[in-house]
Amino acid sequence: LLIYKSDFMPYEFGVNRPPHGFRKTTFTHYNYNASRHDSVWSYERYSPNLLRVSKQEMGQRIRSKSKSRTGEVAPDFTLSTLKGRNVQLSTLRDGIVLLEFWFPGCAPCASAIPHLNEIMRKFNESGLEVLGIEMQGAEKSLVQDYVSKHSIEYPILVSGKTVANSYGVMGAPSVYIIDTTGEIVYSRAGFMIDEVLETLNGLFKN
Numbered sequence: 001l002l003i004y005k006s007d008f009m010p011y012e013f014g015v016n017r018p019p020h021g022f023r024k025t026t027f028t029h030y031n032y033n034a035s036r037h038d039s040v041w042s043y044e045r046y047s048p049n050l051l052r053v054s055k056q057e058m059g060q061r062i063r064s065k066s067k068s069r070t071g072e073v074a075p076d077f078t079l080s081t082l083k084g085r086n087v088q089l090s091t092l093r094d095g096i097v098l099l100e101f102w103f104p105g106c107a108p109c110a111s112a113i114p115h116l117n118e119i120m121r122k123f124n125e126s127g128l129e130v131l132g133i134e135m136q137g138a139e140k141s142l143v144q145d146y147v148s149k150h151s152i153e154y155p156i157l158v159s160g161k162t163v164a165n166s167y168g169v170m171g172a173p174s175v176y177i178i179d180t181t182g183e184i185v186y187s188r189a190g191f192m193i194d195e196v197l198e199t200l201n202g203l204f205k206n
Contacts, residue, residue, distance in 0.1 A: 012027070069176065070184055070185060071184065071185075072183070073184070074178045074182055074184050075166040079133065079159065080157065081155050082156055090182070094127065096177065096178065096179060099177075100130070100133065101135045101164050101176075102133070102172050102173045104134070108173055108190065109191075113151075115193050119200065128200065130155075131154065131155055131156075132155070133157045133164065134157065134158050137159055137161050171189040171190070174187075174188065174190070175190075175191055177200070
């Protein structure tokens with residue numbers, strides 16, 4: 001639930017309903033004179049540190065809770081693409097792998113797509129494999145529509161909730177870069193294009 005910091009009124013309410021995906025409702029009209037029963041939700045019933053948080057502050061809290069996996073061996077997994085092809089991480093050791101965990105309805109995930117497309121085009125011939133992992137079990141038809149709508153050029157793996165848990169994903173998008181030894185050399189909740197490019201440039205320069 002997102003609320004306005006100015007008057008603490010609700011702005012947007014979102015619910016994730018696997019396998020149907022993320023749904024949200026935006027509030028635009030308010031009746032300030034309406035009465036309500038005591039059992040109905042009211043802002044005052046909740047602790048300020050739970051609700052009086054902006055999107056930016058919430059993102060910072062999620063990132064602070066996300067444990068860095070840099071230096072660890074990347075958990076192996078096998079997931080299928082939308083076309084039914086199985087992809088196993090450990091078979092991709094000839095190159096560098098970038099994993100991006102995402103889900104439909106995630107605005108920052110959508111913003112990252114053009115950058116990921118560009119990264120794939122730039123480093124693909126050097127041996128980079130970019131894989132998007134849908135992390136909440138959305139229906140394949142919904143994922144396919146999303147891929148078409150946003151012109152995603154890199155492979156999308158589906159049913160990645162268990163894999164996301166094994167990587168300790170706390171928010172979306174989350175990015176992990178894995179080198180040819182299977183070691184995670186970069187991990188972060190959120191998509192920071194400058195950091196990602198710096199890491200990839202360093203890997204492909206060596």
